[in-house]
Amino acid sequence: MPIDREFKKKLFAMMLKIRLAEEKVVEVYAKEQQMRTPTHLSIGQEAVATGVCLALRDDDQVFASHRCHAAYFAKGGDINAFFSELCGRENGSNAGRGGSAHLSAPEKNIHSSPILGGMVPVAVGAALAFQLNGTDQVAVGLAGDATYEEGVFAESLNFAVWKKLPVLFICENNLYSTNTHLRDRQPRSTICERVSMPELKAVSFDGNDVEVVYLKTVAAIKKIRQGRGPQFIEFLTYRYREHVGPNYDYDKGYRTKQEVDEWQEKCPVENYARKLVRAGVLKKEDVQELNKKYSAYADQAYQKALRSPWPLKEGLLENVC
Amino acid sequence: MSVRELSYGDAISEATVQAMELDSEVFVMGLGVDDYKGIFGTTLAAHQKFGNARVIGTPACENAMTGIAIGAALNGKRPLLVHARNDFMFLALDQLINNASKWKYAYAGKSAVPFVTRGIIGRGWGQGPTHSQSIQSVLAHFPGIYVAMPSSPYIAKGILMEGLRSSVPVILLEHRSLYSMKEPVPVKPYMYPFGQGLIVHPGKDMTVVATSAMVKEAVKAAHILKKEGIGLEVIDPVSIQPLDEKIILTSVKKTGYLICADTSWASCGFASEVSALVAEKGFRHLKGPIKRVTLPACPAPVSRELEEAFYPDYRDIVSSIEELIGRDLKIDLEKYREVDAFKGPY
Ligand SMILES: Cc1ncc(C[n+]2csc(CCOP(=O)(O)OP(=O)(O)O)c2C)c(N)n1
Numbered sequence: 012m013p014i015d016r017e018f019k020k021k022l023f024a025m026m027l028k029i030r031l032a033e034e035k036v037v038e039v040y041a042k043e044q045q046m047r048t049p050t051h052l053s054i055g056q057e058a059v060a061t062g063v064c065l066a067l068r069d070d071d072q073v074f075a076s077h078r079c080h081a082a083y084f085a086k087g088g089d090i091n092a093f094f095s096e097l098c099g100r101e102n103g104s105n106a107g108r109g110g111s112a113h114l115s116a117p118e119k120n121i122h123s124s125p126i127l128g129g130m131v132p133v134a135v136g137a138a139l140a141f142q143l144n145g146t147d148q149v150a151v152g153l154a155g156d157a158t159y160e161e162g163v164f165a166e167s168l169n170f171a172v173w174k175k176l177p178v179l180f181i182c183e184n185n186l187y188s189t190n191t192h193l194r195d196r197q198p199r200s201t202i203c204e205r206v207s208m209p210e211l212k213a214v215s216f217d218g219n220d221v222e223v224v225y226l227k228t229v230a231a232i233k234k235i236r237q238g239r240g241p242q243f244i245e246f247l248t249y250r251y252r253e254h255v256g257p258n259y260d261y262d263k264g265y266r267t268k269q270e271v272d273e274w275q276e277k278c279p280v281e282n283y284a285r286k287l288v289r290a291g292v293l294k295k296e297d298v299q300e301l302n303k304k305y306s307a308y309a310d311q312a313y314q315k316a317l318r319s320p321w322p323l324k325e326g327l328l329e330n331v332c
Numbered sequence: 333m334s335v336r337e338l339s340y341g342d343a344i345s346e347a348t349v350q351a352m353e354l355d356s357e358v359f360v361m362g363l364g365v366d367d368y369k370g371i372f373g374t375t376l377a378a379h380q381k382f383g384n385a386r387v388i389g390t391p392a393c394e395n396a397m398t399g400i401a402i403g404a405a406l407n408g409k410r411p412l413l414v415h416a417r418n419d420f421m422f423l424a425l426d427q428l429i430n431n432a433s434k435w436k437y438a439y440a441g442k443s444a445v446p447f448v449t450r451g452i453i454g455r456g457w458g459q460g461p462t463h464s465q466s467i468q469s470v471l472a473h474f475p476g477i478y479v480a481m482p483s484s485p486y487i488a489k490g491i492l493m494e495g496l497r498s499s500v501p502v503i504l505l506e507h508r509s510l511y512s513m514k515e516p517v518p519v520k521p522y523m524y525p526f527g528q529g530l531i532v533h534p535g536k537d538m539t540v541v542a543t544s545a546m547v548k549e550a551v552k553a554a555h556i557l558k559k560e561g562i563g564l565e566v567i568d569p570v571s572i573q574p575l576d577e578k579i580i581l582t583s584v585k586k587t588g589y590l591i592c593a594d595t596s597w598a599s600c601g602f603a604s605e606v607s608a609l610v611a612e613k614g615f616r617h618l619k620g621p622i623k624r625v626t627l628p629a630c631p632a633p634v635s636r637e638l639e640e641a642f643y644p645d646y647r648d649i650v651s652s653i654e655e656l657i658g659r660d661l662k663i664d665l666e667k668y669r670e671v672d673a674f675k676g677p678y
Pocket residue numbers: 051077078125126127128154155156157158159183185187188189254363392394420423
């Protein structure tokens with residue numbers, strides 16, 4: 012299935028929007044100290060959430076992990092609510108109660124949570140509800156390579172495959188769990204080899220090519236909507252910045268600058284811009300315009316967040332029960 | 333005895349290394365124990381000295397890791413498990429509670445599984461609902477395990493060394509906000525026993541039982557109230573289970589008042605446990621109601637403004653005392669505030 016020009020622009024625009032929003036976070040996080048929430052940036056990994064979420068319908072549901080900014084945007088989360096949440100304001104996506112790692116827009120069908128594996132069975136439960144309700148919605152669990160180490164994944168997978176539930180597991184494999192490489196915590200076999208079973212063939216693709224991510228997700232979703240049960244896709248990608256926080260960390264010894272540089276060569280956003288320009292989908296000036304536009308969005312949203320009201324202390328006990 | 337200043341984190345690190353030197357069965361296990369951050373520096377020295385064989389980084393597998401520790405302990409090993417947040421221990425509760433805490437009893441004392449689990453309580457910089465809970469009450473509810481909350485470098489070193497030679501599964505909850513605290517700590521190995529509390533600040537008028545990070549808040553309140561002629565006796569129970577009942581009851585007998593300041597919620601919490609103890613065994617000494625200084629009944633919010641309102645501190649202890657004496661002491665409490673300098677690493 013070819014992707015039409017307009018949709019390609021959409022894929023690119025979303026990745027760029029995410030990149031520039033997060034670059035804004037990088038710019039101000041340490042310097043201005045207004046975002047008092049431990050922040051896991053998706054910079055370098057934008058293609059995965061973008062390709063996956065843009066392959067979904069609005070009523071499909073996404074359950075993301077701590078590294079949730081990209082998925083939040085790609086599922087339609089608002090940029091003002093994003094910056095306000097990071098700045099702890101009442102008009103934040105979670106009214107300053109959840110922070111960077113709980114970014115959510117329930118009306119857009121996305122929730123996030125930072126306890127590893129915590130959202131995997133929740134996605135399966137949403138899929139159970141879809142099945143019971145007889146809808147053709149799909150639930151998506153979106154998490155990192157370490158999340159699928161948790162025992163709850165094995166339990167969830169067993170149930171989901173047994174029940175043939177409409178759930179898509181996406182593994183954003185960025186090679187690392189905090190500062191630990193895959194080889195220092197998993198056997199040499201691949202994640203897909205270990206997840207696969209006769210009823211489910213887990214597959215792995217380039218997660219830095221947004222078109223690949225999109226098309227592979229479309230294919231998986233199609234199977235799921237046909238009632239063929241859970242699918243599992245691993246997308247290979249890489250985070251540029253430290254595990255949590257805005258800085259580079261190649262001086263810390265657990266990975267080399269060379270490795271980071273090599274992955275930056277494979278930048279999902281820049282490479283796609285070049286590709287679209289080469290293909291005549293976008294002109295160089297278009298790319299520049301889009302850059303300006305989304306960096307202005309981010310600036311404005313951040314400034315607006317800083318002018319937004321704090322939550323009232325009287326509201327502390329709201330929404331507990 | 334040779335002594336020098338050590339931070340809370342360094343005291344934990346030193347205890348780990350010394351325990352590993354003294355007992356070759358001790359090994360460290362946990363997510364990130366072998367990385368360059370080494371759990372806020374506490375496992376770096378051990379890793380450097382003993383390598384990957386005895387400082388084992390793990391995948392994300394809290395429950396399995398705990399069961400694995402149990403199986404190793406059954407075979408004479410002394411695992412020391414580490415969780416960068418005690419919130420992650422919720423994933424390990426099955427093994428901790430259904431296996432470890434029952435082991436000796438259910439197998440009629442014929443086998444035992446002593447091992448130590450360290451978990452860190454987060455606080456500040458918007459760590460929020462799932463990264464700043466304080467789970468002592470959950471754990472201390474169950475017979476068969478020891479739970480302690482070291483509040484100073486001295487205690488932290490001693491109780492970790494004690495835990496690593498105990499015959500019981502031990503849980504130590506450390507508070508992130510205490511990591512930079514420094515005090516003189518003996519160079520040599522030493523033990524701090526379970527079930528032994530400490531009078532941190534003597535006083536004759538009112539008893540404050542405070543845990544973990546609330547100890548320093550209580551001591552601060554004691555200093556402030558001293559100027560008003562009110563003597564607070566601050567007691568750090570150190571261990572939540574077993575509990576040093578005597579030190580608490582003796583103090584309440586003297587003062588007639590009890591304030592419990594805990595790092596967690598009131599409902600079914602440690603502050604309630606201490607209140608029940610005194611109501612049951614010290615009722616006749618009480619001259620007024622018992623006060624609990626605990627978290628408001630909501631999850632930890634992220635927003636700076638809400639965090640401000642969320643965490644109780646010395647001001648809440650002073651207010652509870654004003655309520656007890658029925659008088660506004662008109663103290664300018666704000667002037668004693670310290671800026672929260674915490675900015676991570678988390
Ligand atoms: C149950 C649990 N254990 C440990 C953590 C601490 N933790 C937060 S993120 C993370 C690494 C996760 O790695 P991965 O799933 O690969 O996602 P990535 O950060 O690489 O995107 C860890 C260990 C946690 N949040 N929850």
